[in-house]
Amino acid sequence: MNRYDRLYELYDGFDATTLREYQSFVDLFPALGSRVALDHWRRASDELDRRKDDIREAFPAGETFAAIAAHATREESFTALDLCTKYGRAVNVLVLDVDETLRSAGRTDNEIPRETLHLLTELHEEGMPIVICTGQTLENVKGFITQGLGNELVHSGTFSIVYEAGNGVFTPGHGTDTKRLLYETLGEDVRDVFDEVRSRALRDAPESVRRGCHLQGNEFNVTLKPNFQTGSAEAVDVIDEGMIHLIDLVGEAVADGSPETARAFYAAADPELREVLERAGEVPDTDTEDVASDVVATYERIDVGYYEGDAAEVGSLELDKVAGVEGALDVLGVDDPFALVMGDSKSDLRVMEWAEENDCGVAAAPDHASEVVLEHVLGTDELVFDRDDAASMLRIVYALDRLVDLE
Known part of the structure; x- marks a missing residue:
């Protein structure tokens, strides 16, 4: 039975929607100092395990399919499998714009959604380097990213910030390479x-x-x-x-x-x-x-x-986001990148085109991105997501990286 057949069997035979709701509740439930709240969380966690066990027992690679069903929708999983079939590679680094990509000015709080932050943390804990690629100043982006993802992740040695659209690269924990001032090369x-x-x-x-x-x-x-x-x-x-x-x-x-x-x-x-x-x-x-x-x-x-x-x-023009990303990957030691590149503007488009030309990644954009960005994304893998739903692309990466290892 091939991977497509197994996915059909998974989503046709199990209530994956409810399973994802339990997973989301367990993952995102706020830490409340309440015994009643904790009891609710424990019951949900037990039910989540029971539903995953049913999937584990039904498939030879049951742990993998249980994890996929608990995180990705049917459409996201099949999109991941299509990417797997096309490229035959797992994503091994995330290259992410912030404004109007991870977060949107359309939100009243202008914060990165909690689910997006949780998925970034989860992927990073599994060994995925993260490159934040922004036009903002270093101090501004470092502040709210540290607040959202935590000081430990930011200083893990596998996290980098390309700031001012490629003028500098900040990669904590790398000694003299921690901060590269690329504009000094001009x-x-x-x-x-x-x-x-x-x-x-x-x-x-x-x-x-x-x-x-x-x-x-x-x-x-x-x-x-x-x-x-x-x-x-x-x-x-x-x-x-x-x-x-x-x-x-x-x-x-x-x-x-x-x-x-x-x-x-x-x-x-x-x-x-x-x-x-x-x-x-x-x-x-x-x-x-x-x-x-x-x-x-x-x-x-x-x-x-x-x-x-x-x-x-x-x-x-000599120091665009591409130069910054190349610098960040060099410091991080990512020698053979296959990146998920997410962004909304023309400066992000250059990184997307670099990834396509060098066969080192896929591009994704929000549905309100610049016309030229959407044209590129729709002309490659059609990875367009709704405003404030960057998490959907991270769920696709989560599923892709598990499907690649399946025979």
């Missing part, structure tokens, strides 16, 4: 541009930007964040204006460059940036073919990121 000419843009980002900004934005506390990137509610009309307007201001600063900071040449270059390079410039009536008549080649070469090393109503950012 040429002095590029670093000088960032120094000038950073010093002038607010000082020389239009009054509406100066009053309506603040600088995020990055080590290297220059990021304007709105002082208004993210996504509000006021935030959209001030970030649009702030983005144009940053493009102009880049043009003035690059030797022999100008605001006009920078606007022309970035408008031609990114349709989203061009649309913002067009709305403001700020697209110049300059033809990019008339821009000096050395100026274009420098622009091509500098990224202007736009996140509507959320942020305008200047970063390095």
Whole structure:
């Protein structure tokens, strides 16, 4: 009997839905100092064991099938088996974006859901390294990740944070490699541009930007964040204006460059940036073919990121999340990665494309991800999940890594 037949037998012959509910209750039940609550938990734990025993006795690899049924839905298990058939490999590292992936601004508490945190902890305890890959500052992401996953996991030696979209890598417990400042590898000419843009980002900004934005506390990137509610009309307007201001600063900071040449270059390079410039009536008549080649070469090393109503950012195209992930895997000693890459933005897309090109992972995204991200995910393995349900992808990984070992 092959693995597909066994899964059909498992989900047709047993009440896996109720089994998962018991597993979830036992795993996520809060630690209450109540004898009554503890009695409820013990009864649920006993019933969970009884139902698992029924599955254990029904299959040659009963322990494996009991674990799969207790964690993954029927659809998730068959998706895992399809991945197993296609790639023949277990996932051996998680590469995870945070905002709008593990957690969503749509939630009032903006926290990572408890089930997601529990599954991350469970997979990590089974030997799965975790790489958090974010555009946030190190101190910000380190704080809430430590609070959610615990200090022991973060300092386990198999956990890493790629921060500021690839400018640095933080991997506690690795001596001199604990913190790698990747931006120090950039040429002095590029670093000088960032120094000038950073010093002038607010000082020389239009009054509406100066009053309506603040600088995020990055080590290297220059990021304007709105002082208004993210996504509000006021935030959209001030970030649009702030983005144009940053493009102009880049043009003035690059030797022999100008605001006009920078606007022309970035408008031609990114349709989203061009649309913002067009709305403001700020697209110049300059033809990019008339821009000096050395100026274009420098622009091509500098990224202007736009996140509507959320942020305008200047970063390095040489130090994207891919560079950060490669650095993290090197420190962690993951020599032959096969990663689950989860994210929602264009910076995450680069990691997804890297995984596909190098046959070293699969990509997953929330259903509200950027259009180009969804296009990539739907064109590969169709691993799209609902907002705030990153746990579903972790359950698929849980099932996949067990199915790979079955004959």
